[in-house]
Amino acid sequence: MKLLKERIRREGNVKPGNVLKVDMFLNHQIDVELMNEIGKEFKRLFGDKKPTKILTIEASGIAIACITAQYFNVPVVFAKKAQSINLDGDSYTTKIESFTHKKVYDVIVSKKYLSRDDRILIVDDFLANGCALLGLIDIVKSAGASLEGIGIVIEKGFQSGGKAIRDMGIDLKSLAIIESMNAETGEVVFSDED
Amino acid sequence: MKLLKERIRREGNVKPGNVLKVDMFLNHQIDVELMNEIGKEFKRLFGDKKPTKILTIEASGIAIACITAQYFNVPVVFAKKAQSINLDGDSYTTKIESFTHKKVYDVIVSKKYLSRDDRILIVDDFLANGCALLGLIDIVKSAGASLEGIGIVIEKGFQSGGKAIRDMGIDLKSLAIIESMNAETGEVVFSDED
Numbered sequence: 001m002k003l004l005k006e007r008i009r010r011e012g013n014v015k016p017g018n019v020l021k022v023d024m025f026l027n028h029q030i031d032v033e034l035m036n037e038i039g040k041e042f043k044r045l046f047g048d049k050k051p052t053k054i055l056t057i058e059a060s061g062i063a064i065a066c067i068t069a070q071y072f073n074v075p076v077v078f079a080k081k082a083q084s085i086n087l088d089g090d091s092y093t094t095k096i097e098s099f100t101h102k103k104v105y106d107v108i109v110s111k112k113y114l115s116r117d118d119r120i121l122i123v124d125d126f127l128a129n130g131c132a133l134l135g136l137i138d139i140v141k142s143a144g145a146s147l148e149g150i151g152i153v154i155e156k157g158f159q160s161g162g163k164a165i166r167d168m169g170i171d172l173k174s175l176a177i178i179e180s181m182n183a184e185t186g187e188v189v190f191s192d193e194d
Numbered sequence: 195m196k197l198l199k200e201r202i203r204r205e206g207n208v209k210p211g212n213v214l215k216v217d218m219f220l221n222h223q224i225d226v227e228l229m230n231e232i233g234k235e236f237k238r239l240f241g242d243k244k245p246t247k248i249l250t251i252e253a254s255g256i257a258i259a260c261i262t263a264q265y266f267n268v269p270v271v272f273a274k275k276a277q278s279i280n281l282d283g284d285s286y287t288t289k290i291e292s293f294t295h296k297k298v299y300d301v302i303v304s305k306k307y308l309s310r311d312d313r314i315l316i317v318d319d320f321l322a323n324g325c326a327l328l329g330l331i332d333i334v335k336s337a338g339a340s341l342e343g344i345g346i347v348i349e350k351g352f353q354s355g356g357k358a359i360r361d362m363g364i365d366l367k368s369l370a371i372i373e374s375m376n377a378e379t380g381e382v383v384f385s386d387e388d
Contacts, residue, residue, distance in 0.1 A: 029307040030270040058253035076224040113223040
């Protein structure tokens with residue numbers, strides 16, 4: 001997605017340790033116009049899958065999921081990190097390790113909001129080692145729902161998550177795949193595969 | 195807001211300890227159509243304030259903020275809970291205590307995304323004791339920005355937060371104000387003031 005790649009080139013900030021900061025438009029300040037372009041693109045890519053729900057994980061995934069859901073006319077369900085006293089015990093749970101926060105989280109979705117009749121489109125902001133996504137995939141499987149596809153805004157193509165998930169036969173599409181990035185020069189090289 | 199109150203009556207779940215669960219449409223599963231009606235109502239209530247940014251706090255606030263921002267054509271900034279290695283040190287921070295999670299959080303907004311030129315509309319899902327909002331108000335003041343108003347989806351009118359914030363002279367509007375609720379009968383009584 002050309003608009004997104006231009007935005008990453010212009011406003012993304014490459015930090016040591018393979019960290020790409022896109023705080024300016026994606027995960028601290030949110031450019032809602034850009035989110036709408038992302039939502040339209042996901043609709044183009046996954047519209048024929050006719051999802052019944054869009055699943056994501058808090059926090060930045062919620063912005064992408066809600067704007068995207070408007071193009072599909074379906075509700076959003078967001079997985080919660082860590083146990084909350086406001087959630088019933090009757091939940092699907094899995095554990096994931098966050099690359100960003102270097103922590104292990106419990107990830108929870110109430111059984112009320114995912115069923116075997118659901119056709120799920122997962123969306124999220126980043127894909128790196130894939131831990132968060134593997135957790136969400138696990139939850140969709142536990143619910144007996146059908147996983148129709150995964151839409152990612154930015155994939156770090158030099159990390160293993162994308163390959164692992166595509167090797168599972170899952171229809172994973174990323175709007176920008178980064179082949180390499182350099183914290184010293186700030187340069188970001190995109191793959192041609194997206 | 196009639197549509198919202200009907201929804202709370204029909205799908206809200208009153209739990210002991212003054213907990214109102216609205217997981218079905220607001221903070222686990224999200225009804226994006228309802229969010230759009232909420233966004234339009236905030237535009238009607240605060241449109242003349244001409245905010246330059248909408249500020250909220252992760253996680254469920256992000257959904258409301260992003261959909262609402264579409265009616266104002268402005269970006270969203272969401273405050274983050276707890277320190278993240280992906281944030282610069284150059285941030286406004288404050289501490290808040292969560293009623294839901296019984297924890298104290300650090301709340302952080304990067305200085306890059308709030309300035310003295312900004313006119314801020316704060317939106318959030320719940321107002322109870324007001325701790326989260328007081329934290330956000332504190333951050334807006336630290337930035338020297340102008341706080342134009344606060345839009346809340348559900349206010350627990352029997353808790354002290356609403357009065358405290360209105361007494362500060364802040365233009366706080368809640369789309370549904372709960373006067374009382376009963377965990378045994380499930381009954382929710384709304385105030386006429388909203």
